[in-house]
Amino acid sequence: MSVKKELLVRPIERGTVIDHINAGQALNVMRIIGIARSTGSVVSIAMNVASKQMGLKDIVKIEGKELNSQQVDKISLISPDATINIIRNYDVVSKYNVELPGxxxxxxxxxxxxxxxxxxxxxxxxxxxxxxxxxxxxxxxxxxxxxxxxxxxx
Missing domain, CATH: 2.30.30.20 (Aspartate carbamoyltransferase regulatory subunit, C-terminal domain)
Structure with a gap:
């Protein structure tokens, strides 16, 4: 039996993917980043996605935006296991886990x-x-x- 894999959201050309967000925190991440309804960026949010390591997780993709250190610190406070992926030309050029500051x-x-x-x-x-x-x-x-x-x- 073959397992069919399905993409929930399309890949982005340039921007940031925030993965392994604690389930239910995606909208708080959006607020931290400052993404409003009228933003010109394409934003994809997946909530309560099945995850082997977390059970359920949220994912946020933002086209054309990279996060500053203060935004990453804020995300670490509400989702200390989150992963930040920087995308350029559809490739992950940088991937790191957020770190809680002391x-x-x-x-x-x-x-x-x-x-x-x-x-x-x-x-x-x-x-x-x-x-x-x-x-x-x-x-x-x-x-x-x-x-x-x-x-x-x-």
Missing amino acids: EIIGIVRCNNPDCITNSDEPVASSFTVTKKPVILRCNYCDHIISEEIAEQLI
């Missing part, structure tokens, strides 16, 4: 209303990152964020 500054909002970063002071948020599971500890007030990190991204 500390993040200015990309996550502390949800403690009494934290100095939520006052009128010009202080950027700063968190120490713990891996597996992802836990963020505010370096100013020691508040912990472990769930719904995507909602706290700046």
Whole structure:
């Protein structure tokens, strides 16, 4: 018996493919990247795709766009096993796993209303990152964020 393989979305000529996104996080990845409905880029989203290593995963393909380091850091916080593929002329020219930074500054909002970063002071948020599971500890007030990190991204 032969197994028929089927492409869910067409290949892209140039751009970025973000694979191994935690199931259900593709729309948060889109928000991180800043892709709006009116974007000129072709964007493909596959959600809840079967995966041998993850069970279910999401995939995002963006034509004509490469990610900056801050976007990759944000993606690592909500999907620490994600893989970034850079595509040029339909070929993967670079492939790497996102890496959780040990500390993040200015990309996550502390949800403690009494934290100095939520006052009128010009202080950027700063968190120490713990891996597996992802836990963020505010370096100013020691508040912990472990769930719904995507909602706290700046």
